[in-house]
Amino acid sequence: MxxxxxxxxxxxxxxxxxxxxxxxxxxxxxxxxxxxxxxxxxxxxxxxxxxxxxxxxxxxxxxxxxxxxxxxxxxxxxxxxxxxxxxxxxxxxxxxxxxxxxxxxxxxxxxxxxxxxxxxxxATVTPALRIADLELNLDAKTVSRAGQRIDLTTKEYALLEYLLLNRGKVISRVDIAEKVWELNFDTNTNVIDVYVSYLRKKLDKGYPVKLIHTVVGMGYVLREG
Amino acid sequence: MxxxxxxxxxxxxxxxxxxxxxxxxxxxxxxxxxxxxxxxxxxxxxxxxxxxxxxxxxxxxxxxxxxxxxxxxxxxxxxxxxxxxxxxxxxxxxxxxxxxxxxxxxxxxxxxxxxxxxxxxxATVTPALRIADLELNLDAKTVSRAGQRIDLTTKEYALLEYLLLNRGKVISRVDIAEKVWELNFDTNTNVIDVYVSYLRKKLDKGYPVKLIHTVVGMGYVLREG
DNA sequence: CTTCCACCAGGAGTATTTTCATGCGGGCGG
DNA sequence: CCGCCCGCATGAAAATACTCCTGGTGGAAG
CATH class of the missing domain: 3.40.50.2300 (Response regulator)
Known part of the structure; x- marks a missing residue:
């Protein structure tokens, strides 16, 4: 203004x-x-x-x-x-x-x-979720890191949005399966692991500070450093 | 008064x-x-x-x-x-x-x-809607790109107006169906796709910068580049 | 009668999602 | 110390979903 x-x-x-x-x-x-x-x-x-x-x-x-x-x-x-x-x-x-x-x-x-x-x-207010230099625009459904736009697929985006909404918390695979894939029963699939891997490739690769962390036996968490 | x-x-x-x-x-x-x-x-x-x-x-x-x-x-x-x-x-x-x-x-x-x-x-002054070199005049119901006038049919215009009002936001087919076609139920039709295709032919064809973008699994968005 | 518009249908071409197979590394029992 | 298993990561193939275009139909308008 x-x-x-x-x-x-x-x-x-x-x-x-x-x-x-x-x-x-x-x-x-x-x-x-x-x-x-x-x-x-x-x-x-x-x-x-x-x-x-x-x-x-x-x-x-x-x-x-x-x-x-x-x-x-x-x-x-x-x-x-x-x-x-x-x-x-x-x-x-x-x-x-x-x-x-x-x-x-x-x-x-x-x-x-x-x-x-x-x-x-x-002026339309665009709410944005962020952690460190990662920013997620809920309207445009776009993600950027350090100002660089990153294209994600629907599932990748949904997963990231869920993790980002719960940034700092460790999220179990079961939670992710329910919230992002809407699977309530246990199918033995590793699709979540695969998608976390995709996100890592797109978001963390090439940056010294990693945002996606594995907590062995528990799940995943989004946090700085 | x-x-x-x-x-x-x-x-x-x-x-x-x-x-x-x-x-x-x-x-x-x-x-x-x-x-x-x-x-x-x-x-x-x-x-x-x-x-x-x-x-x-x-x-x-x-x-x-x-x-x-x-x-x-x-x-x-x-x-x-x-x-x-x-x-x-x-x-x-x-x-x-x-x-x-x-x-x-x-x-x-x-x-x-x-x-x-x-x-x-x-109330009376309606500012033209625009994005990049595309301009839509709400009063005259006309559209031009790079100063070149483009003729649209009623539906094409309605669709473009809705997308332009929400430029930058990803709009789902469901939203478009409701707002532009006033369909609240699910008819399995692909009119929307067809009309987006029409708009692309008229608005984007021949220009290096495309304005209409598909976000697979989510919908469409109007933005530069 | 002709033209234009709105809409539908089918199939080609892509992009995405999922599965599968393999590799890695740490912890643990032998 | 060594090999094995578990949990996880990842590459690639397979399955699926999605999108786009073409061509065609019916109806309204001129």
């Missing part, structure tokens, strides 16, 4: 910057309207926070400019001017919110969250 | 009502939380304005209720409580804006406009 703050008071700017950074936002600062303008043109922000009183180009102007360029970036005006007139000007310039100084940072954060909410909603 | 105002102070309510009506809005009033709740359930509003201190069901509760029902209606909380705590509660309940009494009507109007604007924009 990337924010642009255009604010000429250095103290306030750095205070706000720190606050957002603590919340995991990435934030750029411009100390005057002209710099703000060029940053807006060069970057894609998720939110623009503008002070109104700025050198060279004021916040209202800047807001209009943003709207002419890209109607979708949310804008929040931040100003000491509490008069209704100014609010009208601000909203007519196309701002999405208007916060009057002095304000508490927490409120700015809350309002910023609302304005950026729809973006995060649109 | 239809608004619901839930406010137990008759004077303020009728004042606000008149104001909005002068601006061409249609506005319903509920004098307590319970009535508000039932109105929300029966109608489709473009904006809901809630007082926080209400008989029976307070504004925070009502806001949460709205969010549980329909995440998209904009909500504006209107209250005498100026404490940060209450603002936090309000925003956590899912409100889009928070206005402290006493306020000037004009400001309420401005903020209401912003909220409804954002909503209508979001």
């Amino acid at each position: 990337k924010i642009l703050l255009v604010e000429d008071e250095p103290k306030l700017a750095s205070f706000v910057k720190k606050g957002f950074e603590n919340e995991g936002y990435e934030i750029d600062i411009a100390y005057d309207g002209r710099i703000g303008q060029s940053l807006i043109q060069q970057n894609r922000y998720d939110l623009v926070i503008l002070d109104v009183n700025l050198p060279y180009v004021n916040g209202f102007e800047l807001c209009r400019l943003v709207r002419r360029q890209d109607a979708h970036v949310p804008v929040l005006l931040l100003t000491a001017l509490d008069s209704l007139e100014d609010k009208v000007t601000g909203f007519e310039a196309g701002t999405d919110d208007y916060l009057v100084k002095p304000f508490e940072f927490k409120e700015l954060l809350l309002r910023a969250r609302v304005l950026t909410r729809r973006h995060t909603e649109a | 239809k608004i619901l105002l839930v406010e137990d102070e008759p004077k303020l309510a009728s004042f606000v009502k008149k104001g909005f009506e002068n601006e061409g809005y249609e506005i319903d009033i509920a004098y307590d939380g319970r009535i508000g709740q039932s109105l929300i359930q029966q109608n489709r509003y473009d904006l809901v304005i809630l007082d926080v201190n209400l008989p029976y069901v307070n504004g925070f509760e009502l806001c949460r209720l709205v969010r549980r029902q329909d995440a998209h209606v904009p909500v504006l909380l209107l209250t005498a409580l100026d404490s940060l705590e209450d603002k936090v509660t309000g925003f956590e309940a899912g409100t889009d804006d928070y206005l402290v009494k006493p306020f000037e009507f004009k400001e309420l109007l401005l903020r209401a406009r912003v909220l409804t604007r954002r909503h209508t924009e979001a």
Whole structure:
């Protein structure tokens, strides 16, 4: 989530910057309207926070400019001017919110969250299982180690997913047979061993740190080192 | 443009009502939380304005209720409580804006406009779906690759749209059957395979980068490379 | 009547899954 | 100490499952 703050008071700017950074936002600062303008043109922000009183180009102007360029970036005006007139000007310039100084940072954060909410909603959250540098994407059904994509077959994937869900625990062959192969009775097959071997070939081969470990007489376990 | 105002102070309510009506809005009033709740359930509003201190069901509760029902209606909380705590509660309940009494009507109007604007924009502006150089226009129902227009039949389009909405995710045949063909039962048909084949011929043939990929035993996925 | 679309069926070609056979190594009894 | 057995690993073949394409049918639309 990337924010642009255009604010000429250095103290306030750095205070706000720190606050957002603590919340995991990435934030750029411009100390005057002209710099703000060029940053807006060069970057894609998720939110623009503008002070109104700025050198060279004021916040209202800047807001209009943003709207002419890209109607979708949310804008929040931040100003000491509490008069209704100014609010009208601000909203007519196309701002999405208007916060009057002095304000508490927490409120700015809350309002910023609302304005950026729809973006995060649109972005699909991809839950990922991981251990060490191995990552398993449940949506894409893909696996990567050290960023390198590894193609697995259905059974290989199912086995790895089960082991990864239980990483750190020793899993018996019986458990694996039930959960991954849906075999409840005892067929004397070594298919599990074979698939563990396949996974080792694809996941551990060539890496100094092995992730799949055999516990003799017990089963298998996924853990680092 | 239809608004619901839930406010137990008759004077303020009728004042606000008149104001909005002068601006061409249609506005319903509920004098307590319970009535508000039932109105929300029966109608489709473009904006809901809630007082926080209400008989029976307070504004925070009502806001949460709205969010549980329909995440998209904009909500504006209107209250005498100026404490940060209450603002936090309000925003956590899912409100889009928070206005402290006493306020000037004009400001309420401005903020209401912003909220409804954002909503209508979001509803009408349909961004094109795309992956790599493939682009699908949801309004025009057209598809192009590398700028070249591609004609698809209705079913082909429906299938592609579904895959593109879920790009990056592996989609099973069962899902496709349900969502695109509306088959919930298991007919042993291979239409899906056939249509994927059609899409491949039209979309991927002749391009070095294939977008439609088969994940054996799982389904299909749209991704680059 | 012709064309286009949606769907079905069968078989070739692949990929995956399973089985089978063999090898390795440690622990144990002789 | 030595050989044997057990549990495990692995390569390769066999069995199976899956996917894809071609060609064809019926029906709707023009």
